[in-house]
Amino acid sequence: MTNEGRRSALKLIGAGIVGLAIGAAGGLTLAPEKVREITVTQTGPGGATVTVTETKTIREAPAARLPKDTIKIGLLLPKTGVWAPYAKYGEEAAIMAVEEINDTGGILGAKVQLIVRDELADVVKQARELVEAEKVDFITGVISSGNAMRLGPIMPELNRLFILAGAATHRATEELVYKQGIKHIFRLNVPVYYEGILTAWIAKDLPVKRWAGINPDYEYGRVSWDLFKTYLKKLRPDVEFVAEQWFPSPGTTDFSKYLSAVDAAGAEGLFTTAWADEAAGLHRQAAELGYYKKFKAAINPMGYTAPVFYALGRGYPQLVNGMWVGARYIWFYPPTSINKRFVDAYVKRWGRVPAYNSEYAYTSIYVIKAAIEKAGSLDLDALIEALEGMVIMSPVGVRWIRPEDHQAVHESIIGRTSDEVINIGGEIRMLTDIKAVPPLFYYRSPPDWKVPMIDR
C-alpha cells in the first residue's frame, strides 16, 4: 500500500470508529441516568392548585426483576506489597462507579456491593472464597498477568464471569478464551499489543537505528520486547537490536549497571516496559547519569501512568528525539463529555487524576451493569451472549468487545514529554505530539493473530 493509500485507509478506519461511537451513544453509555426536570401539579393548602417544578431522577421501570436485591462484585487487586499504591487507583474508581450506580437506582433495581480482596494472597484461593463464602456474582480486576493466567482456567468451575481489567498478557484472550474456549473471561484493556506493536509504529519514524531494551524479567517484559523487535523489524528492516537487559521485578531500585551496559553496546534508542516505581526510578537515574543526553530517544509504553508522572513531576526527562511515553488510557484523552465527567468526578473525589487502571476498574462495573440490563437476568449464558459484540462508550472511548476472543478493542494514545507542566494534585509534565493509533494498526486478531495493517 502506498502512503497515499494508507492515509485513505486511515480515514476509513477513523470514520468507522466514529460510526461505532455514534451508534453506541444512542445505546449504552457509561453515565449515570440523566436528571430531568419535570412538572408536578400538587394540591396546596386550602385546595389551591400549585404547579411546582421539581428536579427528579427519572428511571425507566426495570425491564426484568432480578432474583436478588443485591449484586455482589468481587474485585481482585494487589492490596499488599509494592504494587498496592498503584492498585489503589483502581479500587478508588470502582468505589466511585458503585456509588454512582447505587445513587441512581442500582442495576434493574438491585443494589451493587463491592468486595475487594488481595490478588497477591493466592488469587485462586481468594476467588474461591469470593464465590463460595461471599457469594459474589462477578469477579473483576486482576493486575498481574501471572494471576490472570492462574485464575482464568478455573472460571468454568467457579461458574462466574471474570471481567479482566488490568493484566496485559495476550495469552489470556488468545489462549484461554480463543483456543481453550473459556467463555467466562472478558478483557477490557488493550493487552501487550499496545506495549509491543503500537510502539513499533512510533519507533519506525524516529531517526534511531540501534535499539536496546531494559525490561522487567518476567512474562510481561519479555513478551513486550519480543513483539517490539518482531514488528519494528517488519515496519523498518534496517533497525538493529544491540542489547537486551532484564532486571528483577518487583524489587529493582538501581538501574545503573543496565544503563551502562546498553550504552556500552552503542544504543541510540532505549525501549523499556518498566512500570510504576521502576519506570520512575529508571528515568530519573538515566537522566542523572547523563545517558538521556547520549540516547536520541526512549520509548516507555507504560511510562505515563499516574504513579509515574506524579513521582517524576517536572523532572520527567525529555530526549532530543522524544521521550515517548503512554498508558492504555490517559486522563486527558479523548476530549469527550463522558471522559470529562469521569475525570472531574475522580479529581473531585480523590484529589488526583485517574490512572489507566482507574478507567478499567470503573468501566468494569458499568460493563457488568450493561450486561445484566441487556440480558435481563443473571443467567451466565445470557450474560455472555449480551457481552459478545457489545459496543460501549466509556471514558477511554468506544469499546467493542470482539466476540471471538472476548477482547475489548479500544483506542490508546502515546506522546512525548513536552515543556508544559501543570498541577492537579501534584506536578504533571504534559505530553505533546499525541499519536492516536487506530486499533487495526496494532491489535492482533483471530483466527491467525495477525495485525491487519502489518501482516498482510
Add this chain to the structure above:
Amino acid sequence: MDLSPILNQIITGLYRASIYWLIASGLTLIFGVLRVVNFAQATLLVLGGYMAFTFYAITGNFWISIPLSAISVGLIGLLSERLLLKPIYKVEATYQLLMTFAIALIINDLAKLTWGKLPVLVPLPDILKISVEIFGRSLILYVILIIVTGLAVYIAMALLINNTMWGLRVRATWRRPEIAESLRINTSTIYSSVFFLGCAISGMGGALMVAFSPVAPGLGDFLIVSAFIVTVIAGMGNLLGAYIASIIIGVSESLFTLYLPEIDLLLIYLIMAISLLLRPQGIFGER
C-alpha cells in the same frame, strides 16, 4: 579494541560493590566480635535511607542528613542490642539469628507505618550531578563519592581496629572474650559499641544511597542476600576479605550484565558455590 565500555562497566560495578560493602562491613564486624549473624543489617541500611529522607525534609541539607542518619540508625541498633539481643547471648546462636530476623521484620513494618508503602527519595544535590571525564566516558561525582566512601570506611575501620586502644580491646574480645574479660575488658561495652558502629555505617550507607536509588519497604530483604554472600565468600568476620569480596561480586555482576545478561541473576550464587567448594572457610577465612 575500545576498552572504555569495560572500564565504565567496572566503575558501575565498583559503585554497586561499595553499597554491598556498606552492609557487609557492619555484618562482618558484628559477626566477628559478637558472633551474631545480623539479619537486620540491610534493613538498617534501608532505615538509614528513610531517616535521611526525614532529616532532609527538616533541614533541607543533604550533607547534614548523612551523619544524623548514621547516628540515629546506630542508636536504634544499640537499643535493639541492649534490649533484645543482650538477654539471649548465653543461649544458642540460632536464637540470636532469629532475634535479628525479628528486628528486621519489626523495623520493616514500622517503616511502612511511618513512611508508607511508596518508595522515598532525596533529590541528588546539584554538585554531585557534575560529570567528569574518565576513560573517555562521563561519570557523575556521586558515583565517585560512593566508591571513595567505601574505601574510606575500610581504611578508617582498619585504622580504628589496628591502631587504637579501643581497637586493641575489640581485637581481644574478637579472639577470646573470656580472656579479654579476665583482663578487665568490659566486653559488654565492647559489644554495644561495635554494634553501634556496625549499624551506623549501614545507616550512613543508606543515607548516601537514597539520593540515587529510592528506598522502599522490603528492599532490605533484597540486599541482605548479596551482603550475606559477600561475607560467606570472604570468610565470616574478615574485614579485608569482605571488602575484596564486595568488589568481586559488584564488578563481576556488572561485567556479566554487559557480556552475559542472561545469567546475571545466577552469577552471585555461582561465585558463592564455587568459592565454597574450593575453600569452605571462605577465600580469606582462617582455620
